[in-house]
Amino acid sequence: MRITAIEVVRRLPTARAVFPFAKIVNVVDGVCEIRTKERSVLLSAGSAVAVGAGRWCQLVPKPEVRAWTVYADDALWRRQMECFLPIKQRLVPGLHPDDWDGTPLVLHVGEERLRALEPIWRQLSLLDTNRQPLELVTARTIELVAQWVAAVAPVFLAPDARSEGLVDAWHPVEGRLTDPVLIGHIGKAVHVLRARLAEPWTVSSLAREVALSRTHLTRLFARYAGAPPMRFLTEVRVTEFTRLIEETDMSLACASQAVGWSDPRVASRWFRQRFGVTPSQYRTALSMHVESSAAPLNSAVG
Template structure:
C-alpha cells in the first residue's frame, strides 16, 4: 500500500504536460486558475512567483514549487507590483518556443538568464483525497544540500528528456512527471510540522490501519478485524484513527471504496458488477445505492459525465 500513490491515482485525469523555458531580460507570464496542480522548477537563475492572494516568493536555482490546487499566479523577473502584473502575458503564449522570444539583454546577459521546468497535472478536485486537500495553496521546496535527493534526481532526468527528445521520450516524460509529483508531495510530508495527515501517517496505529484498508479495500473489514491488524484494542483504534483522520475507520473505508469506484467508472469500461466486486460491494445494486447517497448521482450518470445537480 502507498496512500500517496492511491490519493494521486484517484484524482488524476489525463496526461501531465510540461515545458522547458529559457528567458532573460524583463519578463512576466500569468497562469489563470485551473482544475489541476501546477509546478515550476528553476534550473538556472532567479525569479519570482506571485500567487493570487498571496505573498511573492523568491525562487533560486534548484528550487521547486507545487501549486496543488491550481492557484492562479504570475511568474516574473521581479517582485509584485501593479506594473509587473499588468504586463503579464498568458503563459501558453510565453512558453511557446515557436514564437519570437525576447532577446537577452546585452549587459550581464548570462547572469540574468533563467531556465525553468514548468508544467501542470489535470486533477479532479471534486474527488480529492483529504491528504491532497490538506496541502497548502503553495508548496515551496528550496534547494538545500542533502535535502530530497530523489526529487533532485527526477528533476535532472526530466530536464534531460525535455532537451533530447530521444526514442521513447513520450512514455518517459509522462512517467517522470508522475514521479515528480509524488516526490514533491513526499517532500512536503517530510518537512511539514502541521496538518492531520502527516501526523496520521506518522502514527504507527493509524498508519497500520490505513495500510490495511488501502492494501485490500474489498476485504470484509470490521472494526475488530482492523484493530487486530493494527495490534491494538478496538477502542484504541477508534480513538486514534478518528482523531487523526477525521472520521471513524469504517466511515473512511466506505468513503474510500466509493472514491475508488468513481475512479474505476471514470477510467475503465468495467461493468458495474466488476467495479462493485473490486471495491467490496456484494452487488451492483448495493454499490449504486451507496454511490448515490455519497455523490448525489448514479454510477451510470457519473460514467457518462452528467452534471451531479441534474440527477438529484
C-alpha cells in the first residue's frame, strides 16, 4: 500500500517540491500558508488541504506549524475514496474523487477531529514492510485509512446527507478527548517529552514525572497516542531532528544531541528508516534548491 503519514514541525518556509504522490497536509497546531502554482491557501489548526500528484507545493509557517502530512499514490487514493464515498449525489459538490483535478482542495475538518486522528496517523507512519509481512502491513493500512475516513466523512457529505445522523455518530478515537483524567496524564506526558527532548528519558523516569506506573503509562500511550512511550519519543525526536537539519546550519552531531541522541548514528538510523536516505543525503538535496520529484515515502510502505 503506497500510503504513509509523516509528522512535521516547521518554523521556516520549505523549498518548493514536486511529488509523484497526492499530498494531504493536516494542520494540528499553528498556522501555515500552502503555496502552489494554482493558488495559495491559509490553513489554521483544524484545516487540511489535498494537493494532487505532480504539482509543486511549498509550506510557509506563520510563524510555526505542526502538521501531519499524508502521502498516497494518487490512483490508489482515488480508488479508496470512491469506495468510502460511493454515491456522488450525497457529497458536497466538487468533493467526489471524480470531480477533483488535483488543484488544492481545502477541508475544514475541525481541531477536535484532527487531534483525535493523530494516533491513527502515527500508527500508519510506523508500519514497516522490512519488519512486518507485506500482507499484514497492507491489511493494517486499509484498516487505519478506513478509521481516518470514517472520522472525516461528515465533512464530505451534503447537508441533507448529514441530517441522517452520521455526524452525531462520530466519536473521538478511543474517547481520547472525552476523559479529563486521560487528557491530564497523556497531555502532560506528551508536553514534557516535546519540551525536554534532550533528556535521557526512560519509561520509568517518564512514569515518575506524571505519577503513573510504568505499565499504566505504556498502556495509555499505546491506546491514546498511537505508540508506546519510547517509540512516541523516537518519532518526536526524528521530527525535530529533521527540522534542525532543514532550517539550521547545525552539524548532524549537534542536531542529534539537541534531540537527545548522543550518538549521531542513532539519529541517522531512525532518519533513514523514515525517509529512505541518510541525513547527509537529505541535506545535500535541500542545498541544491532543485524541485525534486523524489518520493517522501519511507521503507515502511510496500
